[in-house]
Amino acid sequence: xxxxxxxxxxxxxxxxxxxxxxxxxxALGAPFAYVAQRVFERARSGPTDPLLVVFDLHTSFYWRxxxxxxxxxVLAIAxxxxxxxxxxxxxxxxxxxxxxxxxxxxxxxxxxxxxxxP
Amino acid sequence: MIWRVLESxxxxxxxxxxxxxxxxxxxxxxxxxxxRGARWSIGLTTLVTxxxxxxxxxxxxxxxxxxxxxxxxxxQTIGFLFETKEHLGFAVMxxxxxxxxxxxxxxxxxxxxxxxxxxxxAAAAMLCAVVVALGTLVASTQGF
Numbered sequence: 001x002x003x004x005x006x007x008x009x010x011x012x013x014x015x016x017x018x019x020x021x022x023x024x025x026x027a028l029g030a031p032f033a034y035v036a037q038r039v040f041e042r043a044r045s046g047p048t049d050p051l052l053v054v055f056d057l058h059t060s061f062y063w064r065x066x067x068x069x070x071x072x073x074v075l076a077i078a079x080x081x082x083x084x085x086x087x088x089x090x091x092x093x094x095x096x097x098x099x100x101x102x103x104x105x106x107x108x109x110x111x112x113x114x115x116x117x118p
Numbered sequence: 119m120i121w122r123v124l125e126s127x128x129x130x131x132x133x134x135x136x137x138x139x140x141x142x143x144x145x146x147x148x149x150x151x152x153x154r155g156a157r158w159s160i161g162l163t164t165l166v167t168x169x170x171x172x173x174x175x176x177x178x179x180x181x182x183x184x185x186x187x188x189x190x191x192x193x194q195t196i197g198f199l200f201e202t203k204e205h206l207g208f209a210v211m212x213x214x215x216x217x218x219x220x221x222x223x224x225x226x227x228x229x230x231x232x233x234x235x236x237x238x239x240a241a242a243a244m245l246c247a248v249v250v251a252l253g254t255l256v257a258s259t260q261g262f
Contacts, residue, residue: 016223024234025216027238050198053198061204065208068208
């Protein structure tokens with residue numbers, strides 16, 4: 001008997017578990033992406049100057065959060081594609097297709113919005 | 119006046135979210151299938167957390183224009199603590215949203231997923247308590 005906490009019995013159940021795992025990956029991935037962006041900003045600009053913080057645009061937080069959420073979605077899609085796949089042979093195809101359908105339009109929309117509302 | 123009210127509503131939703139996030143963390147800790155009440159609890163917790171975050175985002179621009187400078191003049195430490203609060207607020211929202219979707223979607227057999235959700239909710243509740251504490255400290259220094 002398997003000791004795995006996840007028992008898979010039907011394709012629908014497997015799909016629901018994969019979506020749930022994707023959501024959990026988003027929960028962890030988005031904050032890590034946010035932290036990565038902050039680390040990059042700090043590495044680029046050096047120690048934080050209070051004057052720069054005061055004059056910082058309010059939109060920088062919005063875009064940082066949006067970009068982190070986008071990375072979270074990308075990671076969630078990858079986790080979903082990995083967990084929902086019964087065989088490894090079609091994993092790459094499913095991953096590419098799902099990323100193309102969801103993540104690319106999201107990235108395009110994000111880029112367009114950043115251009116229009118800097 | 120309206121910004122002061124919105125700031126207060128944001129703060130109250132934040133306190134409510136910190137408490138509400140504990141409930142699913144306790145409910146899901148054994149990984150048992152969700153009851154109707156547990157589904158309501160998860161849904162409402164996600165909603166309250168989203169409202170707290172949404173109100174914060176909504177008043178952020180006005181805060182930056184009117185209060186941020188005064189906070190940094192009063193104390194740089196408090197000013198930077200607000201920046202920390204802002205970062206942690208995003209983490210709380212992401213954790214609560216991800217755990218909420220995972221818990222609602224997971225089938226009855228996915229015990230491990232619900233246990234992971236409980237841990238995620240516990241982390242979100244802890245971070246939210248920190249956010250509330252920092253928010254209270256900042257608001258007591260300088261509000262709208």
